[in-house]
Structures are given as structure tokens and as C-alpha cells.
Amino acid sequence: MGQNPQPTFHIGSIPVYGQLILAPMDGLSDATFRWITRKLGSAYSVSEFINTLDYANQKSYEKKRLLFRDVERPFAAQLLDNDAVRMAEAAARIEEEFHPDIFDINMGCSARSVAGRGAGVGMMRQPGLVRDAFRLVTQSVSVPVTAKMRIGWDETTHNFLELSELAIENGARLIALHGRTQKNSFNKPARWEPIAELKKRVNVPVIGNGDVIRAADAHRMLEETGCDAVMVGRAAKANPWIFSWRDRQEVSIQEVYQLARFQINDMMQLQPERGLMPFRKYLKAYLDPYGIPREQMKKLLVCSDHQELLSLMDEVFTALGASKDAPEIIDFSTG
Numbered sequence: 001m002g003q004n005p006q007p008t009f010h011i012g013s014i015p016v017y018g019q020l021i022l023a024p025m026d027g028l029s030d031a032t033f034r035w036i037t038r039k040l041g042s043a044y045s046v047s048e049f050i051n052t053l054d055y056a057n058q059k060s061y062e063k064k065r066l067l068f069r070d071v072e073r074p075f076a077a078q079l080l081d082n083d084a085v086r087m088a089e090a091a092a093r094i095e096e097e098f099h100p101d102i103f104d105i106n107m108g109c110s111a112r113s114v115a116g117r118g119a120g121v122g123m124m125r126q127p128g129l130v131r132d133a134f135r136l137v138t139q140s141v142s143v144p145v146t147a148k149m150r151i152g153w154d155e156t157t158h159n160f161l162e163l164s165e166l167a168i169e170n171g172a173r174l175i176a177l178h179g180r181t182q183k184n185s186f187n188k189p190a191r192w193e194p195i196a197e198l199k200k201r202v203n204v205p206v207i208g209n210g211d212v213i214r215a216a217d218a219h220r221m222l223e224e225t226g227c228d229a230v231m232v233g234r235a236a237k238a239n240p241w242i243f244s245w246r247d248r249q250e251v252s253i254q255e256v257y258q259l260a261r262f263q264i265n266d267m268m269q270l271q272p273e274r275g276l277m278p279f280r281k282y283l284k285a286y287l288d289p290y291g292i293p294r295e296q297m298k299k300l301l302v303c304s305d306h307q308e309l310l311s312l313m314d315e316v317f318t319a320l321g322a323s324k325d326a327p328e329i330i331d332f333s334t335g
């Protein structure tokens with residue numbers, strides 16, 4: 001995976017190589033996509049959030065979100081809840097069964113159903129819960145615990161500095177900061193100054209996050225904030241190559257085709273029961289720049305048979321200049 005000789009930073013005792021990391025995203029950062037981004041350069045992995053209330057109730061889908069390849073390590077399991085004891089109990093069980101390298105506590109999810117019950121960014125209104133969650137989860141597992149938070153609940157409560165310090169006092173070994181509040185939806189730009197403030201204040205690694213679309217944005221965030229690494233979320237869906245510091249227009253159709261073909265085959269192998277639907281959003285994003293006819297795109301996006309989709313993809317990508325028989329540019333099938 002082209003590691004630098006020196007780690008970029010450590011999470012506890014775990015070395016991390018590289019400055020770009022795929023942000024956890026519900027419905028997007030599954031095992032296949034995370035692996036693709038790791039092969040392209042993402043420095044470690046964070047799972048989609050694991051709702052520890054559902055985990056405690058033995059909902060099978062929460063366990064599926066903990067699937068990862070051994071070569072994907074370091075792998076962080078992200079916990080989401082409003083109950084510190086339940087988080088700690090789930091973390092202990094997850095460690096026993098899945099052996100992640102890191103646990104991350106989600107203090108950023110702003111979905112109303114989550115934040116409204118005091119989980120995700122809802123934790124940012126409850127310092128007591130932040131203290132207990134980090135203390136108890138840290139005590140219940142043998143691996144480092146990290147935090148991912150926003151700058152606060154709203155414009156009157158930018159409490160990321162206090163809560164980061166509280167999390168660190170209670171065991172957090174890294175803070176990832178998304179430069180928005182709960183109230184700021186994605187239509188307002190993320191603020192990066194808080195990331196710089198946090199980096200100056202704390203002595204654990206800081207990851208900056210929010211509105212990194214192109215490689216130049218990542219360079220600028222690193223420079224302007226001094227953060228140790230950058231998390232890329234939404235932009236990665238259309239451009240996983242950003243983890244090799246490449247913008248989308250620098251990627252050949254051959255590479256797009258090979259990645260897309262690996263992705264659908266791997267998704268179907270790991271979780272055939274999910275079918276083709278979860279792949280469609282990627283395929284659409286990968287093909288968007290080429291302006292292919294609407295009817296053709298529609299055919300791809302409604303297809304529900306794996307082999308038929310591969311044939312349709314072959315037709316579309318070949319017409320755009322790719323070849324099915326060319327040697328793999330990146331061999332995603334190996335570690």
C-alpha cells in the first residue's frame with residue numbers, strides 16, 4: 001500500500017501512514033468501498049456508525065457493518081448511542097467478536113432521530129455523557145478510542161474545544177473535527193478555523209473534515225489548519241482516486257471501469273443479500289462526467305441481475321474507450 005517509512009501520526013500506539021482518510025458514511029463506507037479507498041491511499045478505515053442500541057438488541061444488520069478485511073487494518077468501529085454503559089458493553093462484545101484496532105465515538109451525526117435522542121451530535125449538549133462514554137468505553141476495551149465531532153450544537157455553543165479536552169482527559173487518543181454545527185446543514189460551507197484552533201490546543205492528533213472536494217483542498221486544509229490528516233466524505237463517492245491525490249479528470253476511463261467492476265463483484269461476494277441497489281449510487285457518480293444518454297443510464301440503474309449489469313457496463317464502458325481485457329492498473333483483489 002505504498003507506506004512511507006515514517007508514520008504520519010499514531011493513534012495510541014497504532015501507526016498511521018498517510019494524510020487522507022475516507023470519512024465514515026452510513027450507506028457508503030462499506031467494506032468494499034473502504035477497501036478500494038485503502039488501496040488508493042486512504043490511511044485507515046472507520047466503519048459506518050454502529051448503533052449500539054440496535055447492536056444490544058442483536059439486530060443482524062449492525063453486525064454486518066462490522067465486516068472488514070484483515071488487510072484493511074487499522075480498522076475503527078464507530079459507536080453511536082446516547083447511553084455510555086450500553087456503548088461500553090457493546091464495545092467489549094465487538095472487541096471480543098470482531099477485534100477492531102480502534103473504537104471511534106460518533107459525536108457528529110445530525111439526523112433528527114439520532115441527535116434528538118441525544119446520540120451523535122446530541123452528545124455535544126451533554127458533557128456528562130461525553131465524559132462517561134469515553135471513560136467507560138476506554139475502560140472496557142484494550143484498543144485506543146477516538147472521537148469524531150462537530151464544532152458544536154449551534155452558533156451559540158461552539159464547545160468543541162471543551163469537549164475535546166474532556167474526551168481526551170477520559171481517554172480519547174485522536175479528535176476528528178467536522179467544521180459545522182448540528183444546525184449548519186451541508187448548504188453552508190464548512191469552517192476550517194476551528195480545526196486550526198483545536199490543533200493548537202490539544203496534544204493528540206487532529207483530523208480535519210468538511211468540504212474537501214479536490215486534492216488541492218486537502219493540501220490547503222493541511223496547510224491552513226496544521227491538522228495531521230484530512231477526512232474526505234461526500235467527494236469520495238464520485239472520486240475515490242482523491243486518496244491518491246488525484247482529481248477526477250486525471251483518471252482514465254479504463255481505471256474507472258476496472259474499479260467499478262471490482263466494486264460490484266466484491267459487494268455481491270461479501271453481501272449478496274443486499275443486491276445491486278447499494279452499488280447504483282456509485283455507478284451513477286462514476287459515469288456522470290461522461291454525459292451518457294439518459295436511457296442508457298436508466299438501463300444500468302434499474303438492472304437487478306448481476307451478470308446482466310456486468311454486460312451492460314461492458315457495453316457502456318467499451319463505447320467510452322475502455323477495454324475488458326486490459327491488464328489491471330490497480331489490482332484490488334490483493335492486499
Ligand SMILES: Cc1cc2nc3c(=O)[nH]c(=O)nc-3n(C[C@H](O)[C@H](O)[C@H](O)COP(=O)(O)O)c2cc1C
Pocket residue numbers: 023024025026027028047048049078106108109148178190209210211212231232233234235
Ligand atoms: C451519506 C452520509 C452518511 C454519513 N454517515 C456518517 C457516519 O456513519 N458516521 C459519521 O461519523 N459521519 C457520517 N457522515 C458525516 C461524514 O463523515 C463527514 O463528516 C461529512 O460528510 C463532512 O465531510 P465532507 O464535506 O467531506 O462530506 C455522513 C455523511 C454523509 C453525507
